[in-house]
Amino acid sequence: MRGFSSKIGALRESPTRKIDELREKLKRENRDVILLSTGQPSVPPPREVREAMKNLLGVDSMELYGYTPSLGTYEAREAISEDLKRLGGVDVPPEQIVLTAGGQAAMFSTLATLLEAGDEVVVTDPTYFGYRPLIEYFGASVKYLRTRLEDGFQPRPEELRSLVGRRTKALVLVSPDNPTGRTLKPEAAKAIVDLARDYDFWIIVDEAYKTLIYEGGHVYLYKLAPERTISINTFSKDPAIPGWRLGYVYGPPEVMPKIKLMNEEMVYCPPSFAQKMVTLYLRSEARMRYVREVVEIYRQRRDVAVSALRKYLPEARFVVPSGSMFVFVDLSSYVLDGESFAKQLLERYGVAVVPGSYFSEVYKAAVRISFVSETPERIEEGIRRMGEAAGAL
Template identity: 35%
Template sequence: MRGLSNRVQTLKPSATVAVNAKAMELRRQGVDLIAMTAGEPDFDTPQFVKEAAIRALAAGKTKYAPPAGIPELREAISAKFKRENGLEIPPEATVVTVGGKQALFNLFQAILNPGDEVIVIGPYWVSYPEMVRFAEGVPVEVPTGPESGFIPDPADIERKVTPRTKAIVVNSPGNPTGAVYPKEVLTAIAELAQKYDFYVVSDEIYEHLIYEGEHFSPARVAPERTITVNGAAKAFAMTGWRIGYAGGPKEVIKGIIDVSSQSTTSPDTIAQWAMVEALNNVEEAQRFITMAREAYRARRGIIVEGLNALGLPTPRVSGAFYVLSDVSRIDPDENQAALKLLSEARVAVVPGTDFAAPRHVRFSYATSEENIRKALERIAAIL
């Protein structure tokens, strides 16, 4: 019988992608719009990374790569894990994917059976529960709120563990909240995974964008149960290069590789060589990351102070480049509030509905200070 599959018909499109596409279309139509929707650095990819891609092209490195990624990049990822995260993950326990999103998608395809439960900490990135459902799993939410800085209580997590719990997703620093989980919280989560025998899926894509405190990888506590996911997009402004990676237990990584081999085969070979340079040229990489982090730190101060001054409660979180703002003063319905911001203030934001953040919208401050100040002025005008 003709028609789409049930799994596709029940799959929600990415809200962030959809809203950003709408903002880009309005801009193409000539609308004077400030887009604060996408989680995309406004910096250009560093020159030393682009030059590595040019060298790869000149050397004819344009053929298929192995499904797990080129050996040189897997070695660089292994070295990065040890150097920056204190993790002993050999190259053969790593995999390169088409962005961090594919690493997560293939991971859930590899580990979930129908009915398996995956704990997700809300507010969460919109794709986590949809990926779980697509793999026929069941997302189980543990909510958090601004009063705790969006930091989960491990006791609340433990209460959601059942015999069907297969994994928990941890995203620190987090999207959409910007929350950075303390070491003791991450340690407690890893210990729960050991106690109840489930996986920790640690999405660390924003690890270099921390303004107070330090990053901690739960794989340091439970290496045999943790899959660490990362990528090039946020740290190196390489969103369009589509390079992600993961490291963890070899049997899980093999499962991810097997899924890749029957879908994308491998990421772009030239982009992989560029990523080798991004990870191995530590001095240049650190220079770029420091520059970007300090710029985001300044922008965070402007937007948090500005939104709070306008009567839109906004926690001063410690990482990533997002804030969740309570927009009840504009409209108790976050979707209507986002629509009013778009139609009247010409400021595009993402409503918190699909993040499990009612009454809130997400502002991305991966844009210039000038744009942030202009957006605040426009919001003040409609208030």
């Protein structure tokens, strides 16, 4: 009998994809939209790396086109291993690294490997909207660990303790955070690790923004708890190849062959062209220079966004992001509902932002603003229009 799996009911369309559709519609109507909604970077990969790829495309062999091992080429995994050492003094051998078709496949395959019906998974609130549907798809249930603007969105250890128990399979968090831009403080990281050991659960940390740090540093949880930390990574943000779909997972040795196998079933092998480019990039002289340049560009834009928020929305509450691509702005002094505000802002004022309700059960009057995709002038103008829209409501 034809029909569908009842399990796919847990899946829903990515909310930013809905915004993309509305944006496309406005574009077709020739309306200019200021994009403060997307986490898509704006600086293409270093020119010298792209030149090297051009040369490879000229070679008449199957070398560049063929399958790679399911876990990625040894060279790519070795380059990543060296990079982790250089970036954060993290010791991960190539054997514990599995390349994936992007960060999404990294998270999907990790959750598929770990979760089953009846498990509980703790996620922060606010957090990236992509995780809850996946956790529920794999039959587990979500428990929310509230983080608060007044705490700089650092999790409170005693609240985490009150949430965990016998059925807790994992804690999933993003660090640096999407949507809040929070980088984890060392004492919060230590508290998480201590609890994970006491209750014996996995720590799954999405480190997509680990090189986009504006103040302070990034805490690599794997260094604190290598026996239970699984790190999710992507090359979508650095070196800015989101469409090429390449990411990686690293973690304890007993987990990685299972995650590899899941990826083999899902996509057979990670995209080879992107693997080649990333290997060249990570081993090039451009690697650290590119990150420094990009961080300076984004920092300047972040500062423009922060000043504009203070100027045009003086009652807005937010934490100045120390990492990532986003400011999470609580507009409860102006609006009741971030979702209808975002809709009107886009339709009447031509500015796209993402409503807080996509990330939080609590911050429903908030919006997430990206400061990486537009020029400083357009960021300022977008936030000026936000002020206008908030005043009009």
